[in-house]
Amino acid sequence: MKKNNKILLAFFIVVVLVTVLLITNKVFLLKDENFYNYHNFTRQERNTIDILVLGSSHSRNGIDANRLDALLSEQNISVKSFNMSITGLRFEMMAYRLKEVLKTQTPKLLIVETFSAVPIGYSDADITRRYAIDYMPLTWNKLQYLNHYIEEEKNSYIFPLLRYHSRWKELTKEDFLVLNSSWLDSTSRQNGLVAFTEDVVWNKEDDYFTKDFSDLTEEMPLESEVDKALQELLQVAKKNQIAVLFVSLPFKVQMGYTSEQLVQNNAYIQNHYCDENTKLLDFNRNYEALQWSFQDMQDEGHMNASGRQKIMPVLADFIEENYF
Amino acid sequence: MLFNSIGFIVFLILVFGIYHIIPGKFRLSVLLISGFYFYMSWNYKYGLLLAGVVLLSYFGALFIERKPVYQRKMILLGCIIIDILLLFVFKYSNMLLETIYGVKSILGQTGQIPVLNIILPVGISFYIFQSMGYLLDVYWNKIEAEKDFWCFGAFIAFFPQLVAGPIERSGNLLKQMRNISDYKLQEEDFYTGIFQMLFGYFEKIVIADCVAEVVTVVYTEYTDFCGAYILLATVLFAIQIYCDFDGYTNIAIGVARLFGIRLIKNFNTPYFSQSVTEFWHRWHISLSTWFRDYVYIPLGGNRKGKMKKYRNILLTFLISGLWHGANWNFVVWGGIHGLYQIVEDVLGFTSEKRKGILKRSIQVVMTFLFVDYAWLFFRADSLTDALYMTKRILTQFQVRELINREMMIQLHLTIAEWCVLLLAVVILCCVDLYKYYLDKKNIRNNSVLEIYELAYKWPVSLRSLSIIVIIWLLVVFGHYGPQFNASQFIYFQF
Numbered sequence: 001m002k003k004n005n006k007i008l009l010a011f012f013i014v015v016v017l018v019t020v021l022l023i024t025n026k027v028f029l030l031k032d033e034n035f036y037n038y039h040n041f042t043r044q045e046r047n048t049i050d051i052l053v054l055g056s057s058h059s060r061n062g063i064d065a066n067r068l069d070a071l072l073s074e075q076n077i078s079v080k081s082f083n084m085s086i087t088g089l090r091f092e093m094m095a096y097r098l099k100e101v102l103k104t105q106t107p108k109l110l111i112v113e114t115f116s117a118v119p120i121g122y123s124d125a126d127i128t129r130r131y132a133i134d135y136m137p138l139t140w141n142k143l144q145y146l147n148h149y150i151e152e153e154k155n156s157y158i159f160p161l162l163r164y165h166s167r168w169k170e171l172t173k174e175d176f177l178v179l180n181s182s183w184l185d186s187t188s189r190q191n192g193l194v195a196f197t198e199d200v201v202w203n204k205e206d207d208y209f210t211k212d213f214s215d216l217t218e219e220m221p222l223e224s225e226v227d228k229a230l231q232e233l234l235q236v237a238k239k240n241q242i243a244v245l246f247v248s249l250p251f252k253v254q255m256g257y258t259s260e261q262l263v264q265n266n267a268y269i270q271n272h273y274c275d276e277n278t279k280l281l282d283f284n285r286n287y288e289a290l291q292w293s294f295q296d297m298q299d300e301g302h303m304n305a306s307g308r309q310k311i312m313p314v315l316a317d318f319i320e321e322n323y324f
Numbered sequence: 325m326l327f328n329s330i331g332f333i334v335f336l337i338l339v340f341g342i343y344h345i346i347p348g349k350f351r352l353s354v355l356l357i358s359g360f361y362f363y364m365s366w367n368y369k370y371g372l373l374l375a376g377v378v379l380l381s382y383f384g385a386l387f388i389e390r391k392p393v394y395q396r397k398m399i400l401l402g403c404i405i406i407d408i409l410l411l412f413v414f415k416y417s418n419m420l421l422e423t424i425y426g427v428k429s430i431l432g433q434t435g436q437i438p439v440l441n442i443i444l445p446v447g448i449s450f451y452i453f454q455s456m457g458y459l460l461d462v463y464w465n466k467i468e469a470e471k472d473f474w475c476f477g478a479f480i481a482f483f484p485q486l487v488a489g490p491i492e493r494s495g496n497l498l499k500q501m502r503n504i505s506d507y508k509l510q511e512e513d514f515y516t517g518i519f520q521m522l523f524g525y526f527e528k529i530v531i532a533d534c535v536a537e538v539v540t541v542v543y544t545e546y547t548d549f550c551g552a553y554i555l556l557a558t559v560l561f562a563i564q565i566y567c568d569f570d571g572y573t574n575i576a577i578g579v580a581r582l583f584g585i586r587l588i589k590n591f592n593t594p595y596f597s598q599s600v601t602e603f604w605h606r607w608h609i610s611l612s613t614w615f616r617d618y619v620y621i622p623l624g625g626n627r628k629g630k631m632k633k634y635r636n637i638l639l640t641f642l643i644s645g646l647w648h649g650a651n652w653n654f655v656v657w658g659g660i661h662g663l664y665q666i667v668e669d670v671l672g673f674t675s676e677k678r679k680g681i682l683k684r685s686i687q688v689v690m691t692f693l694f695v696d697y698a699w700l701f702f703r704a705d706s707l708t709d710a711l712y713m714t715k716r717i718l719t720q721f722q723v724r725e726l727i728n729r730e731m732m733i734q735l736h737l738t739i740a741e742w743c744v745l746l747l748a749v750v751i752l753c754c755v756d757l758y759k760y761y762l763d764k765k766n767i768r769n770n771s772v773l774e775i776y777e778l779a780y781k782w783p784v785s786l787r788s789l790s791i792i793v794i795i796w797l798l799v800v801f802g803h804y805g806p807q808f809n810a811s812q813f814i815y816f817q818f
Contacts, residue, residue, distance in 0.1 A: 006511075009788065017792050021799065028800075153805075155330045162330075162805045169740040 025161040026178050027171065029135060033060075034086040038135045041084055041101070049105040050079035051319070054094045055113025055247070060085035061302045062249040062311055063111065071316035077324045079108075088128030090116045092229035096145040098236050100136060109323050110237050114248045114280075115257075117230070117265045119223045122255045134160045200298040201306070208252045209287040209294065213263045216285070219271055220264035234273060243323055246273075246280040249311065250292050254301035259284040281318050283311065290314070325365040327575045328529055328804060335362065339483075340582055348505030352474040355504075355583070359481030363446075370445045373410070374481060380406060381455035382476045385462040385469035400463045407452050414448055419650035447487030449647055451480055453614055458494045460618055467494050475501045484579040488572050490590040490610035500585050507584035512780045515787060517581030520776040522794045523755070524574030529802035530748045532567035535560045537803070538735045543703055548734075550725045551717035554700075558713075561703050562696045563749060566595065569608070578776070593760045595695075598687040599673055600664040603695055611647075615640050634669070638662040648702070653710060657701040664694055744801055 029035060037060075053063050065081035072079055082105075084097065094116060101107070129149070136142055138158060146157050156162040167175075222230065237244050248266050251259050263284050270280045283290065296307030303311070325332050339358045343351055364371040384403035388396045417440050425435060458479075461467045470476040479498045485491075492498075542549050542557035549557075573590040580587045590610050597603035604612045620640045626633040638659065645658020667673075679687070704710035725731055737745070759775050766773055779787060 009784065013788050013791060017795060020792060020796055024796065024800065156805055161799065165800050165802070165805060168800050169738055 021159075021161060023179070025159065025164075027175050028161055028164040028167050029178075030164060030167070031174050031178075032087075032131075034131045035135050037084060037086055041082060044082060044105070046104050047106050048080050049082045049101075049107050051081035051109045051111060052098075052101060052105070052107040053081065053083040053085055053111040053113070054089065054097060054116075055085040055111070055249075056089050056115050056118075057085070057087045058115045058249045058251055058254075058302060059083065059111070059113035059247065060087070061298075061304075062308060063113075063247070063315070064308055064312055067308070067312045068316055068319075071312060072320060072324070075316070075320050077320060079324070085113065087131045089132055090118065090120070090128065090229070091226055091233055092149060093129065093132040093145075095229060095233040095236050096141060097132065097136075098233060099141045100139065102236075102240055106240075107242055109245060109319065110242045111245045111247055112233070114246050114266055114269060114282075115251070115254070115262060117222050117226055117262070117269070118255065118257045120225060122257045130157075130160075130163070133157055134163070200304050202294045202297040202299055202304075204294060206252070206294040209250070209292045211260075212286060212288060213260060213284060214286045216260070216263055217267065218264055219267035220261060221268050222265055230269070230273070234278070244278040245319065245323070246278070246282075247315065248280070248282040248284050250283045250287065250290070250296070250303060250307065252297070252300040279318075279322055281315065283314075325362055327572060328525065328533075331365075336579060336582075343583055344509055348507070351504050351507075352472070352478045352501065355478035355483075355501075356474055356481055359478065359483040359486055362483035363481065363486055366446050367443065373414075373445055373448070374451065377407070377410070377451060377455050378477050378480050381459055381480065382470070382473060384459055386471070388459065388462050389469040396463060400459060403459050404456055407456050411448060411452055414442055414444055416646075416650045417442065419652075423652075450489045450491055451486060453491050453611075453647075455480055457491070457614060457618060458498070461494050467498070470494075470498060470502075472502075478504075482580070482585070484576040484583075484585075485587055488569070488576070489608075490573060490576070490588050491614050492587060492610070496588055497585065504584065509582075509584065512777065513581050513584060515780040516774065516776045517578040518791060519578070519779040520574050520581065520774075521578030522791070522798070523776065524571045524576075524578060525798050525802070526748070526794070527567035527571030527574065527752065529798060529804055531745065531752060532564045532571055533803035534737070534741065534745050534748075535564040535567070538737060539564055539703070541735055543705070543709075545734075546709065546713055546716070549716075549731070551719070551721035552723045552726050553731065554713045555717050555721075556726065558696055558700050558703070562595070562692070562699050563752075565699065565702075566591075567752065592763060593756045595692055596688055596756065596760050597691050597695075598684055599668050599691055600661060600694060601668055603691060604661070604665070611644070615644050619643060634666045637665050637669075641665070652707055653701050653704060656707060656710075657698050660698045660701065664698075748801075 065083040068081045266282045274280050290310050298304040343354050363374050387399045462469045479501050539557050539561045570591045577587045592606040594603050594607035597606055623636040641658040641662030645654040648654040701710045
């Protein structure tokens with residue numbers, strides 16, 4: 001075989017192999033709500049999102065982007081919101097995600113859920129990072145993030161098939177739907193909200209929400225790594241002229257981190273980062289004002305549909321008063 | 325830098341590219357530098373040890389060649405003693421201390437065993453044996469001492485075989501190194517190398533690392549398992565260690581071929597042996613021939629009567645056991661193999677006589693069972709564990725437990741994984757059967773055709789498609805990645 005033909009053959013083999021592996025990668029990725037959330041986002045028209053929500057599963061369940069748009073519309077504010085919250089999202093991942101969002105969208109307001117201030121030791125960093133990163137495309141931004149935060153198994157973050165290849169034994173029809181270009185249209189997921197079952201109520205009488213943290217003035221500094229990540233997030237927002245609203249949604253305890261601790265972390269955020277364009281709305285300070293009870297929760301950490309009904313109008317009013 | 329890591333693949337592509345682009349006269353330097361880089365990727369301090377061994381053997385051989393007879397012996401002895409001392413310090417010092425304290429405790433003296441904080445450099449036994457073989461060859465005038473330092477350095481530090489062999493002879497590898505500057509990459513070498521590497525990866529990540537999960541569970545929690553499971557795990561360990569080591573060897577030989585180097589064959593379908601003696605002609609061939617040439621024959625071999633022959637066999641295998649690891653288990657394992665061969669010789673049990681297929685098959689199975697029982701001592705953490713497991717096999721076999729669903733779940737594999745494993749083992753058996761057949765054919769035709777060379781004869785399209793399909797299968801069905809506690813090759817620790 002001639003030398004040129006050999007080079008062409010080698011090139012052809014590499015191209016086919018990479019293509020096959022990329023398709024396999026797509027099929028083998030875990031198809032959970034975080035996966036659909038991101039792909040739903042990619043289907044949004046360019047520069048149409050005005051309010052972007054970033055946070056953990058608390059805001060994924062607690063902030064209904066469709067409802068927020070409707071409530072603001074009643075006040076003659078026409079905006080489009082998108083909830084990009086995913087399981088266990090922390091501040092460090094938010095800055096990375098926001099940078100990705102800014103490639104196609106120009107949000108004017110960023111809602112940041114402060115449960116993401118949870119200290120790193122409280123959550124499984126690897127798993128939550130994977131929820132935030134594995135579905136995202138390989139970009140310079142992603143490589144920078146990996147270089148900064150990931151020490152072990154970097155390769156499997158760059159090429160997730162290295163992690164998910166053992167899913168061959170659990171693949172279902174749903175995994176192969178991604179090979180069809182219209183696969184996402186068949187899903188009902190809108191504006192990023194992926195709420196838990198509507199009628200689930202926390203099946204446990206609990207008087208935790210009779211507590212009142214209104215007078216709690218003591219602030220608890222954020223963990224230094226978390227603090228740095230928050231500063232980075234705020235810098236990105238500031239650079240792109242995005243106003244920021246910190247929101248702390250009602251909960252009791254999650255991963256050993258209590259709402260009382262969060263209120264103290266919120267006080268720190270309030271004192272150090274809030275200004276004209278950056279405000280804080282803390283729903284955990286005074287449960288009585290919201291008439292909050294265990295019936296508004298579906299478990300210790302997440303609210304249910306009833307809770308969402310209580311939260312959304314307050315949030316919409318706050319946004320209307322302070323930002324539009 | 326394990327062969328089954330992305331880092332190694334990137335390293336290989338880079339070295340391969342540089343090696344074939346630069347002028348031929350620089351190739352030896354590329355091989356030497358890449359060898360040191362590869363070795364130091366485990367621990368940069370290892371580089372000093374490797375450099376020490378290279379320098380010692382290089383200058384030692386030059387002196388042996390130039391000095392008068394009485395001085396040659398002294399120099400050789402000096403070099404060999406230093407090599408053995410290095411091995412002893414890095415590998416056997418803790419074993420010696422444990423043994424001394426063990427004996428003391430038997431005698432009623434108690435005390436804390438001091439553990440020396442010495443990290444065992446990977447593959448130390450392999451390159452030290454290779455350099456000792458070279459020194460002995462020069463001393464016996466089998467070869468001339470190598471004058472070109474780069475050539476000699478590349479011979480000792482050739483990265484594909486540096487950490488787990490095959491233990492090369494100067495007569496083979498050094499000769500090829502001398503002519504490496506004229507080599508032009510051949511299509512046949514490229515494809516044969518790639519296919520041999522892929523088969524090696526198949527053995528390692530699809531079979532060995534999958535089986536390792538089951539074996540580890542049973543051997544760690546052996547008190548929870550009945551004799552049937554211990555036997556099953558021991559049979560699986562026989563598959564694991566074969567696929568692990570043969571897999572490594574195939575990758576090493578395949579990689580070397582990409583550089584135009586042909587390493588010696590290290591395995592030749594060992595589990596088709598009809599006697600333990602034959603097994604050692606087919607298993608880890610580079611080591612067994614090393615022991616034959618540099619230990620067994622110098623001890624007198626089979627030239628001084630039956631008793632001395634048996635003594636020499638036993639001694640050789642006890643040393644071989646010790647070479648494998650700093651633990652009395654390995655010595656016992658070596659001893660068992662030595663005894664097997666003595667018994668075979670006493671009973672006149674050889675595989676050379678022509679026999680019917682049924683008789684041959686029975687002998688193959690019997691040999692496998694004997695070899696497999698010895699693996700139990702090799703794999704167990706201590707002699708006490710090995711003896712306990714033997715007792716368990718003999719007294720609490722409970723074959724019915726093998727279909728106990730709860731027990732099977734404890735083995736960490738799903739039914740789908742068992743099916744894939746079974747299929748992979750069937751493929752392995754078919755390939756080995758074909759190798760066995762090809763070997764017989766080669767002997768008849770006086771040829772040296774390798775199974776991997778057959779793939780080169782396929783049409784280009786089929787070859788290309790096969791490469792893509794095999795890589796895809798390895799990626800999907802291999803055991804690796806963050807969810808898998810990647811195990812390094814078993815023989816690296818030796």
